[in-house]
Amino acid sequence: MANTPLICPSILAADFAKLGQEVAAIEAAGADWVHVDVMDGHFVPNITIGPDVVKALRPHTTLPFDVHLMVAPVDPWLEAYRAAGADILTVHPESGPHLHRTLGRIRQLGARAGVVLNPGTPLTVLEEVIDLVDLVLLMSVNPGFGGQSFIDSALTKIERTRALLDAAGSTAHLQVDGGVTALNAGACVAAGADALVAGTAVFKGGPDAYAANIAALKGARA
Numbered sequence: 001m002a003n004t005p006l007i008c009p010s011i012l013a014a015d016f017a018k019l020g021q022e023v024a025a026i027e028a029a030g031a032d033w034v035h036v037d038v039m040d041g042h043f044v045p046n047i048t049i050g051p052d053v054v055k056a057l058r059p060h061t062t063l064p065f066d067v068h069l070m071v072a073p074v075d076p077w078l079e080a081y082r083a084a085g086a087d088i089l090t091v092h093p094e095s096g097p098h099l100h101r102t103l104g105r106i107r108q109l110g111a112r113a114g115v116v117l118n119p120g121t122p123l124t125v126l127e128e129v130i131d132l133v134d135l136v137l138l139m140s141v142n143p144g145f146g147g148q149s150f151i152d153s154a155l156t157k158i159e160r161t162r163a164l165l166d167a168a169g170s171t172a173h174l175q176v177d178g179g180v181t182a183l184n185a186g187a188c189v190a191a192g193a194d195a196l197v198a199g200t201a202v203f204k205g206g207p208d209a210y211a212a213n214i215a216a217l218k219g220a221r222a
């Protein structure tokens, strides 16, 4: 029987006028982590959430803040997001010149360190830093926007990543992000993912639907 994945709602799809209530609502609805998409209008073509917003949200939930940094250069921002309340800081290899140093710095700050691979980024990057990561995030869309369609080739990449982590004896989480729905969540878990980011699929229908939306993702089978 498939394991139940952690569900990490992306608040990019939440009502930005009520973000505090939204994070409290997803906690009450059974979410495991809060996924915060940070975009700078440079690394990706969109601008979203600064550290002051993360700080303002921190008192509204006890859930871990899983902060996906789509910012370049990323190094100058690590401390600010950690101080604002981030528990996990996930970075793209393309967002700085020294991935190894960046991951070490995240752990030094007392956060869990994640590395995120775009659909076009080779998995081999992970081999060089596998001992420094607590989470591997595989993008199943090109980053920048919510509401995109899941790229099916992500499934074989999940399998390959799971094999790599297991062979290395790594206990890092394997998270998938982009276009995740109840229709493909089961296949992601069967391929080896243990954490699923979902924006549209969680926030669709408004607060009364969050618990059912999260339950559908947790219960999805391939």
Ligand SMILES: O=C(CO)[C@@H](O)[C@H](O)COP(=O)(O)O
Residues within 6 Å of the ligand: 010, 012, 013, 035, 037, 068, 141, 142, 143, 144, 145, 146, 147, 148, 177, 178, 179, 180, 197, 198, 199, 200, 201
């Ligand atoms: O990082 C990103 C996009 O760059 C994601 O976290 C999306 O925000 C997820 O939204 P959906 O595809 O689930 O609507």
Ligand SMILES: [Co+2]
Residues within 6 Å of the ligand: 010, 035, 036, 037, 068, 177, 197
């Ligand atoms: Co994300």
